[in-house]
Amino acid sequence: xxxxxxxxxxxxxxxxxxxxxxxxxxxxxxxxxxxxxxxxxxxxxxxxxxxxxxxxxxxxxxxxxxxxxxxxxxxxxxxxxxxxxxxxxxxxxxxxxxxxxxxxxxxxxxxxxxxxxxxxxxxxxxxxxxxxxxxxxxxxxxxxxxxxxxxxxxxxxxxxxxxxxxxxxxxxxxxxxx
Amino acid sequence: xxxxxxxxxxxxxxxxxxxxxxxxxxxxxxxxxxxxxxxxxxxxxxxxxxxxxxxxxxxxxxxxxxxxxxxxxxxxxxxxxxxxxxxxxxxxxxxxxxxxxxxxxxxxxxxxxxxxxxxxxxxxxxxxxxxxxxxxxxxxxxxxxxxxxxxxxxxxxxxxxxxxxxxxxxxxxxxxxxxxxxxxxxxxxxxxxxxxxxxxxxxxxxxxxxxxxxxxxxxxxxxxxxxxxxxxxxxxxxxxxxxxxxxxxxxxxxxxxxxxxxxxxxxxxxxxxxxxxxxxxxxxxxxxxxxxxxxxxxxxxxxxxxxxxxxxxxxxxxxxxxxxxxxxxxxxxxxxxxxxxxxxxxxxxxxxxxxxxxxxxxxxxxxxxxxxxxxxxxxxxxxxxxxxxxxxxxxxxxxxxxxxxxxxxxxxxxxxxxxxxxxxxxxxxxxxxxxxxxxxxxxxxxxxxxxxxxxxxxxxxxxxxxxxxxxxxxxxxxxxxxxxxxxxxxxxxxxxxxxxxxxxxxxxxxxxxxxxxxxxxxxxxxxxxxxxxxxxxxxxxxxxxxxxxxxxxxxxxxxxxxxxxxxxxxxxxxxxxxxxxxxxxxxxxx
Numbered sequence: 013x014x015x016x017x018x019x020x021x022x023x024x025x026x027x028x029x030x031x032x033x034x035x036x037x038x039x040x041x042x043x044x045x046x047x048x049x050x051x052x053x054x055x056x057x058x059x060x061x062x063x064x065x066x067x068x069x070x071x072x073x074x075x076x077x078x079x080x081x082x083x084x085x086x087x088x089x090x091x092x093x094x095x096x097x098x099x100x101x102x103x104x105x106x107x108x109x110x111x112x113x114x115x116x117x118x119x120x121x122x123x124x125x126x127x128x129x130x131x132x133x134x135x136x137x138x139x140x141x142x143x144x145x146x147x148x149x150x151x152x153x154x155x156x157x158x159x160x161x162x163x164x165x166x167x168x169x170x171x172x173x174x175x176x177x178x179x180x181x182x183x184x185x186x187x188x189x190x
Numbered sequence: 191x192x193x194x195x196x197x198x199x200x201x202x203x204x205x206x207x208x209x210x211x212x213x214x215x216x217x218x219x220x221x222x223x224x225x226x227x228x229x230x231x232x233x234x235x236x237x238x239x240x241x242x243x244x245x246x247x248x249x250x251x252x253x254x255x256x257x258x259x260x261x262x263x264x265x266x267x268x269x270x271x272x273x274x275x276x277x278x279x280x281x282x283x284x285x286x287x288x289x290x291x292x293x294x295x296x297x298x299x300x301x302x303x304x305x306x307x308x309x310x311x312x313x314x315x316x317x318x319x320x321x322x323x324x325x326x327x328x329x330x331x332x333x334x335x336x337x338x339x340x341x342x343x344x345x346x347x348x349x350x351x352x353x354x355x356x357x358x359x360x361x362x363x364x365x366x367x368x369x370x371x372x373x374x375x376x377x378x379x380x381x382x383x384x385x386x387x388x389x390x391x392x393x394x395x396x397x398x399x400x401x402x403x404x405x406x407x408x409x410x411x412x413x414x415x416x417x418x419x420x421x422x423x424x425x426x427x428x429x430x431x432x433x434x435x436x437x438x439x440x441x442x443x444x445x446x447x448x449x450x451x452x453x454x455x456x457x458x459x460x461x462x463x464x465x466x467x468x469x470x471x472x473x474x475x476x477x478x479x480x481x482x483x484x485x486x487x488x489x490x491x492x493x494x495x496x497x498x499x500x501x502x503x504x505x506x507x508x509x510x511x512x513x514x515x516x517x518x519x520x521x522x523x524x525x526x527x528x529x530x531x532x533x534x535x536x537x538x539x540x541x542x543x544x545x546x547x548x549x550x551x552x553x554x555x556x557x558x559x560x561x562x563x564x565x566x567x568x569x570x571x572x573x574x575x576x577x578x579x580x581x582x583x584x585x586x587x588x589x590x591x592x593x594x595x596x597x598x599x600x601x602x603x604x605x606x607x608x609x610x611x612x613x614x615x616x617x618x619x620x621x622x623x624x625x626x627x628x629x630x631x632x633x634x635x636x637x638x639x640x641x642x643x644x645x646x647x648x649x650x651x652x653x654x655x656x657x658x659x660x661x662x663x664x665x666x667x668x669x670x671x672x673x674x675x676x677x678x679x680x681x682x683x684x685x686x687x688x689x690x691x692x693x694x695x696x697x698x699x700x701x702x703x704x705x706x707x708x709x710x711x712x713x714x715x716x717x718x719x720x721x722x723x724x725x726x727x728x729x730x731x732x733x734x735x736x737x738x739x740x741x742x743x744x745x746x747x748x749x750x751x752x753x754x755x756x757x758x759x760x761x762x763x764x765x766x767x768x769x770x771x772x773x774x775x776x777x778x779x780x
């Protein structure tokens with residue numbers, strides 16, 4: 013359960029029950045049609061932002077598919093994600109220039125600061141961590157970005173400061189995860 | 191018809207025949223791995239590639255159909271090199287601990303490497319991650335041995351209509367398994383072990399309990415008794431190179447005695463007991479339904495097959511009232527052994543160990559169900575599959591083939607011919623009818639040689655009906671009633687039958703369901719590979735065992751009459767209800 017007081021964006025967000033009932037409508041529309049699984053999964057991801065277990069089980073039941081088969085499809089396509097996305101995405105460039113100038117170490121520092129793996133989001137759903145391939149700023153390597161903002165010549169030791177600065181400027185809720 | 195040339199041999203085959211089938215007809219062997227007759231032909235592993243003149247690439251012969259005038263070379267330089275490369279690549283990502291693998295000498299990948307003359311694995315590099323799943327009491331999966339052939343996927347989804355395992359992930363990361371490469375215990379796995387039965391390598395096997403059984407036999411404080419399922423006697427010989435369908439009942443008993451079991455009994459005794467309870471339960475349900483005395487669920491389903499029990503609990507939980515409340519013969523035996531027999535020999539249930547030899551992996555699960563402790567302790571302690579018993583006999587250095595015949599102990603070791611046929615599809619139905627008919631009419635079941643042939647054989651769904659006439663006075667309400675029965679084996683067929691009933695397209699009074707194709711003789715714990723030809727041979731052997739007996743009806747079994755007289759009282763009596771009947775658990779399918 014998402015604790016609403018802890019969730020910075022809960023005021024505009026629908027509850028999980030509301031999202032699941034929207035999914036029910038999608039399933040009702042596609043039920044019994046051949047090839048329904050992938051479009052229904054795409055719409056489910058559009059509704060939830062990712063594919064939570066509750067949605068996948070509903071899809072399996074609704075379309076009378078085995079849960080393992082649904083999971084097989086979800087884990088096959090890179091498009092589908094079973095991890096929630098953060099409000100903003102951190103991208104660490106691992107293009108050639110950034111890689112040789114320590115991009116990998118920047119990524120490791122972020123992983124240990126945020127305590128998440130690539131593809132995951134922080135528990136407060138504020139930040140996701142992804143890997144990128146070249147921002148076109150190779151002269152400023154290594155680079156990373158949070159949302160639209162690009163950070164240049166990032167040193168692994170400074171990663172903590174960047175994150176704390178981000179939270180100070182963007183997240184007002186006290187007691188956030190970091 | 192198409193005329194094709196394979197390795198300079200001209201073969202004429204019907205259109206649509208695959209190159210592999212045409213080659214086999216011409217006596218030409220093309221190596222295969224993922225292909226499995228009657229189960230799967232998907233061209234996934236590429237081991238069966240051959241060269242076809244005029245074709246741009248090599249083709250997978252298990253899926254490529256012939257065309258008239260086709261010229262095929264199965265052993266051209268190109269085909270040999272490709273095949274060898276494919277197997278080498280498979281070996282490069284396979285944990286090859288062959289000496290200590292339970293498939294040592296029984297592994298299709300090992301055999302392919304040998305047959306193709308592979309002496310070196312030239313490809314080195316990263317190996318797939320290893321996931322070992324021992325979450326269930328029945329099965330162990332080891333992804334490091336998996337060759338991604340998908341036989342298990344097909345048998346689970348199509349033959350069994352369970353869909354527990356599918357490929358997860360993609361490319362090099364692909365793992366065959368439950369949702370998100372999780373564990374069998376978290377999904378709808380019914381633990382039938384058909385996946386293990388078709389696995390070409392050591393990636394899925396039964397959870398081995400041989401060590402636990404040795405430890406029990408070595409423990410001087412325990413009395414260790416053993417029961418053998420009806421289907422073991424027609425298959426165990428295959429573990430020692432005997433022809434499929436060789437009956438080894440007597441040798442099996444001698445081997446078990448030499449292993450050190452204190453008493454060798456027979457699940458067949460409990461199968462006869464099942465008929466007494468289940469037959470009476472059916473007649474009671476029919477009476478209530480026909481006289482309007484009470485609300486009962488019909489059709490009644492048999493409940494001997496634990497994979498089927500878990501299946502109906504998952505997929506049709508609203509029909510659990512249709513299941514007979516009878517425990518399976520394995521569990522009836524355990525409960526009787528640790529009460530009636532324990533009292534007879536002056537032992538406490540906790541000082542007894544009951545070991546089952548079963549053709550089945552789901553029986554390992556069944557023995558551990560929380561309901562199965564009516565003697566006060568777990569009624570059946572250890573369950574070994576046919577394969578595990580074969581290994582145990584081999585380990586003990588027993589020359590099985592040349593053993594003299596032995597005879598089961600009394601008083602819970604005698605089984606009728608009706609109990610023998612529990613081993614195959616249609617058998618429980620036939621056994622029940624042999625008794626029920628005679629109880630109701632006083633006459634023998636009006637089928638030639640007591641065989642209900644319409645429900646025998648390997649057709650997926652079978653039906654029969656018979657009209658009761660000249661009923662004894664207490665069964666007069668059945669006079670003129672046509673009893674309709676059906677039999678399905680393989681859970682996919684069970685699902686089809688149930689859907690027909692739910693759609694109102696068919697109705698029956700009594701239905702036998704066996705989880706595995708062919709019934710227990712084709713169980714997930716039987717010697718590999720069980721093909722339809724082998725199923726037929728085992729079934730023939732079982733009917734031969736039945737026909738060779740003077741005692742062919744459960745209700746005539748003197749040891750059954752004895753256990754009711756000395757202990758249980760009457761079928762469906764109070765003690766029977768406590769020890770021989772059970773309850774089921776509705777489950778959800780995701």
